[in-house]
Amino acid sequence: GENVEQHPSTLSVQEGDSAVIKCTYSDSASNYFPWYKQELGKRPQLIIDIRSNVGEKKDQRIAVTLNKTAKHFSLHITETQPEDSAVYFCAASNGYGQNFVFGPGTRLSVLP
């Protein structure tokens, strides 16, 4: 089955700096890669996703890149703000009815 690893487990950045979180997956059949943000005590919420036919996707300060050959994808947050502080989860899913496998999460702290 799919295995998703995520690094780093914790990340602290100064407000205004960029943050990068990386994930690797094992199942070459995976073709959908979402990122979820979970604020303390709240539910996970989708912030961006990418499919295997696309190498990069951007939404304002957030971007995701995908390297299918190397089986890794990354989340990039630019101009970080304190409200970006949360746990971020990557996930991978294939098209054969097998559902998402989430990574272990990255706790991002944006220091003012």
Next chain:
Amino acid sequence: DAGVIQSPRHEVTEMGQEVTLRCKPISGHNSLFWYRQTMMRGLELLIYFNNNVPIDDSGMPEDRFSAKMPNASFSTLKIQPSEPRDSAVYFCASSLSSPARGDEQFFGPGTRLTVL
């Protein structure tokens, strides 16, 4: 739409008791998922349903856990008998179509379960 609704929001019970968690997905969504979240194990998929049919229950930890979806607007996750190691936050999520389509999952607020 009110989003995914879960009840109760908090549950405290004693070891050996039966626990039932409830979920109402977003109207029109065809897939429903149950997750468990703990500090040690992260976010784990327990089971998911598509069109009320259980598709993948490989994440259900053991026979003490069971899930049902009698209709498109209601699902339950039951633990019988409960054990302290079942203490976790249980999330229900729903999506418009099957996981193979890669649709966004909308999570409910979660049920925080504590088994003493």
